[in-house]
Amino acid sequence: MDHVVPKEKGGGVSWTNIVLSCVPCNSKKRNRTPQQAGMKLIRQPFQPTAEDLRLSPVERLKMRLTSRPPKTWEQFLGKIVSDMYWNVELLGDGQKPA
Numbered sequence: 001m002d003h004v005v006p007k008e009k010g011g012g013v014s015w016t017n018i019v020l021s022c023v024p025c026n027s028k029k030r031n032r033t034p035q036q037a038g039m040k041l042i043r044q045p046f047q048p049t050a051e052d053l054r055l056s057p058v059e060r061l062k063m064r065l066t067s068r069p070p071k072t073w074e075q076f077l078g079k080i081v082s083d084m085y086w087n088v089e090l091l092g093d094g095q096k097p098a
Helices: 023-029 050-054 057-064 071-080
Strands: none
Touching: none
C-alpha cells in the first residue's frame, strides 16, 4: 500500500489517498507525491460503493483494473484477502481518525 499524498505532507489514510503499489514503484516514489516523483497513477483511487463492497476484495480489484493485473502482482492477489492490506481501516473523505 502507498499513500498518494504522503502522511508527512498531510495525506490521510482514506479511500482516495491509498493505492496498491509494487515495491520498485513505491521505492521510486518515496516520500513524494506522484507528480513530484515524475510518476502517474494508473487509476485514480476511489471510495467504493455499497455494491462494490458486496463483492470479495479480489473481485473488486479485478473489476476496477482496466487490464489484467501485472504478472508480478499475482503472488499478492491471493494474499490480499487475508493479509494486512484488507485489515487497514480507511476513512471516507473528510472523516477524522478516532
